[in-house]
Amino acid sequence: MTPPSPPFRRLLIANRGEIALRVMATAREMGIETVAVFSEVDRNALHARRADRAICVGPASPSESYLVPEKILEAARATECDALHPGYGFLSENADFSDACAAAGITFVGPSASAIKTMGDKVEARRAALAAGVPLVPGDDRSIDDPAELAAKAEEIGYPVMLKAAAGGGGKGIRIVNEEGELASAYQLARNEAEASFGDGRVYLEKFVTRPRHVEIQIMADKHGKVVHYGERECSVQRRHQKLVEESPCVALTPELRAQMGDAACALASAVGYVGAGTVEFLYSEGEFYFLEMNTRLQVEHPITEMCYGVDLVREQLRVAAGHPASHASEPQGHAIEIRVNAEDPDTFFPSLGTITRLAVPGGPGVRLDASLFVGQEITPYYDSMLGKLIVYAADRERAIERARRCVREFRIVGVSTSLPVALRVFESEEFREGDYDTGILERIDRSVPESTLEVAGLAAAVAKFHRSETFSAPASEGRGHGVTPWVLVDRVARLGGRR
Amino acid sequence: MKYYTRVGGTEREYEFAHDGDALVVQSNGTTCRVVRTQIGDGTVFSLLIDDRAYDCLVDFVDGKAVVQVLGERVEVEVEDDRERAARAVSAAKSGGKRTVEAAMPGVVVSVDVAEGDLVEDGQTLVVLDAMKMQNPIGADGAGRVERVHVKVGETVSSGDPLVELGDPESGE
Numbered sequence: 001m002t003p004p005s006p007p008f009r010r011l012l013i014a015n016r017g018e019i020a021l022r023v024m025a026t027a028r029e030m031g032i033e034t035v036a037v038f039s040e041v042d043r044n045a046l047h048a049r050r051a052d053r054a055i056c057v058g059p060a061s062p063s064e065s066y067l068v069p070e071k072i073l074e075a076a077r078a079t080e081c082d083a084l085h086p087g088y089g090f091l092s093e094n095a096d097f098s099d100a101c102a103a104a105g106i107t108f109v110g111p112s113a114s115a116i117k118t119m120g121d122k123v124e125a126r127r128a129a130l131a132a133g134v135p136l137v138p139g140d141d142r143s144i145d146d147p148a149e150l151a152a153k154a155e156e157i158g159y160p161v162m163l164k165a166a167a168g169g170g171g172k173g174i175r176i177v178n179e180e181g182e183l184a185s186a187y188q189l190a191r192n193e194a195e196a197s198f199g200d201g202r203v204y205l206e207k208f209v210t211r212p213r214h215v216e217i218q219i220m221a222d223k224h225g226k227v228v229h230y231g232e233r234e235c236s237v238q239r240r241h242q243k244l245v246e247e248s249p250c251v252a253l254t255p256e257l258r259a260q261m262g263d264a265a266c267a268l269a270s271a272v273g274y275v276g277a278g279t280v281e282f283l284y285s286e287g288e289f290y291f292l293e294m295n296t297r298l299q300v301e302h303p304i305t306e307m308c309y310g311v312d313l314v315r316e317q318l319r320v321a322a323g324h325p326a327s328h329a330s331e332p333q334g335h336a337i338e339i340r341v342n343a344e345d346p347d348t349f350f351p352s353l354g355t356i357t358r359l360a361v362p363g364g365p366g367v368r369l370d371a372s373l374f375v376g377q378e379i380t381p382y383y384d385s386m387l388g389k390l391i392v393y394a395a396d397r398e399r400a401i402e403r404a405r406r407c408v409r410e411f412r413i414v415g416v417s418t419s420l421p422v423a424l425r426v427f428e429s430e431e432f433r434e435g436d437y438d439t440g441i442l443e444r445i446d447r448s449v450p451e452s453t454l455e456v457a458g459l460a461a462a463v464a465k466f467h468r469s470e471t472f473s474a475p476a477s478e479g480r481g482h483g484v485t486p487w488v489l490v491d492r493v494a495r496l497g498g499r500r
Numbered sequence: 501m502k503y504y505t506r507v508g509g510t511e512r513e514y515e516f517a518h519d520g521d522a523l524v525v526q527s528n529g530t531t532c533r534v535v536r537t538q539i540g541d542g543t544v545f546s547l548l549i550d551d552r553a554y555d556c557l558v559d560f561v562d563g564k565a566v567v568q569v570l571g572e573r574v575e576v577e578v579e580d581d582r583e584r585a586a587r588a589v590s591a592a593k594s595g596g597k598r599t600v601e602a603a604m605p606g607v608v609v610s611v612d613v614a615e616g617d618l619v620e621d622g623q624t625l626v627v628l629d630a631m632k633m634q635n636p637i638g639a640d641g642a643g644r645v646e647r648v649h650v651k652v653g654e655t656v657s658s659g660d661p662l663v664e665l666g667d668p669e670s671g672e
Contacts, residue, residue: 409571457574458505461565462514464558
């Protein structure tokens with residue numbers, strides 16, 4: 001039997017970090033040659049080392065390297081790539097870039113420029129959703145400038161309401177208004193913030209949904225008009241719209257709701273002529289779901305879907321980009337949880353910079369690690385603080401949570417602080433374990449380290465210090481003699497408890 | 501020789517005695533047996549505390565022990581009798597003087613004390629804005645503000661001096 005011929009000959013991966021490695025893994029398994037791009041500070045990064053070819057695209061600052069369409073395209077042309085995978089972030093949702101790839105005869109592994117444009121503009125996206133019959137949060141999709149009209153509309157929707165930037169994202173330009181008295185000043189603030197952040201001051205009104213869950217549907221659309229969905233991901237464990245823990249399936253959904261949301265997501269994708277992998281985000285609250293936005297790329301948290309559906313979404317992306325029909329989505333099984341590993345202080349969430357000096361990663365059944373970590377890796381301030389993702393899979397939710405806890409406890413990264421302890425707090429919280437949580441969970445759970453652990457840590461520190469004092473006062477000449485093999489030496493030093 | 505640790509406001513003391521391979525540890529009225537094995541270059545210890553196994557990593561950074569155990573990262577202040585005595589002497593010499601430093605880079609958004617003020621343990625001295633978060637920086641103990649190094653709007657780096665505190669008894 002001859003293996004099927006790969007859909008592309010050579011793929012440029014226009015990204016870095018774990019997602020570049022993730023894409024590379026599938027491309028390589030499919031027999032596609034890979035080309036990495038890297039910035040000057042990323043010369044030692046795994047993606048630049050592991051690819052078949054690697055091209056330097058400029059200085060550390062993304063705006064001078066990974067974000068420059070011309071440089072990325074030039075790298076693709078110079079290496080004669082026939083396809084380009086943008087990953088997430090960077091140029092993945094840049095409509096002009098999608099166009100430029102097409103013009104250069106390079107297949108952009110993602111949707112068309114028009115689909116990116118439509119979904120990238122919140123006002124237009126809402127309009128498209130409305131037209132496709134997808135439920136929306138009650139609101140007004142027009143940006144309103146007249147204060148009287150704004151007040152009337154807010155009254156009609158019912159307080160609390162939200163003001164959101166039309167060109168927004170990442171939580172910027174959002175204001176919650178509890179009553180009419182706050183409306184005028186909130187409107188001005190939202191406008192200013194939107195103008196400052198996006199150069200576009202348009203804002204619109206929306207009902208503020210209480211105790212919302214963030215539930216998203218994974219879709220895959222081919223070039224023949226077929227759209228399939230791969231169920232949902234629950235992403236409510238987040239802080240300032242930055243997700244920390246995701247799980248699939250979502251405990252709140254019934255099979256009927258799942259089918260309804262899946263159908264709605266597919267309808268929206270069809271309506272905008274979508275091709276490729278996409279995620280339709282919904283707010284879910286008390287049996288109702290409302291369209292939030294569509295992300296026109298592969299999501300960070302895609303692995304939990306892959307675990308439950310036994311699908312390789314990157315393979316599907318590459319197949320549909322080459323014109324193959326989308327595969328049939330099988331029935332989901334089991335439960336998957338993803339924990340994002342961010343280089344940040346677990347208490348303050350400040351980015352933590354440094355060099356990774358030691359690493360112990362979890363393994364065993366049902367464990368997947370999508371990460372670009374290595375000992376000697378420098379965590380620089382130029383890029384996202386996410387170092388990778390730990391994904392666990394088990395037969396049911398309870399077992400998945402226990403597996404996640406085990407793995408977080410086994411995971412050790414030295415040199416930078418990580419967000420891993422926060423995930424531990426989540427898994428230990430009643431709220432998460434019972435499954436009845438919403439996007440406010442991280443602010444509510446007790447984030448303090450258990451007293452019993454502090455006690456062990458104190459004792460460990462004291463023992464280590466005592467051990468050091470014993471070691472330093474031991475005779476230093478021992479084991480330094482000639483005629484001793486390094487192995488014997490190591491053994492002796494170890495027995496002495498010597499420090500290197 | 502006694503050892504002392506301070507974690508999250510709780511102080512504990514330890515006394516070690518050898519018993520074969522094990523250490524018998526007396527700590528705040530309780531006794532436990534600890535068998536230690538050092539792994540690799542010396543920062544990783546496998547501890548058997550009354551037969552319970554703990555894989556610990558202990559890194560000494562700026563006089564503090566950073567301990568990773570059970571999936572947590574815990575900073576522990578640790579000292580022995582000698583260090584404790586030395587610290588007491590130097591504290592007496594400097595009249596309780598110490599410098600409160602910026603724990604992270606940021607912009608000073610408020611200075612809540614003035615020179616000569618008496619402050620309590622934990623009282624907010626300065627608020628730093630970093631990554632859009634407001635971080636109150638508190639006093640590390642009671643004292644009198646001897647010097648304020650920063651002004652509102654100033655950018656500080658991690659480790660920059662913010663406020664100098666002295667003995668609360670020493671009047672101007």
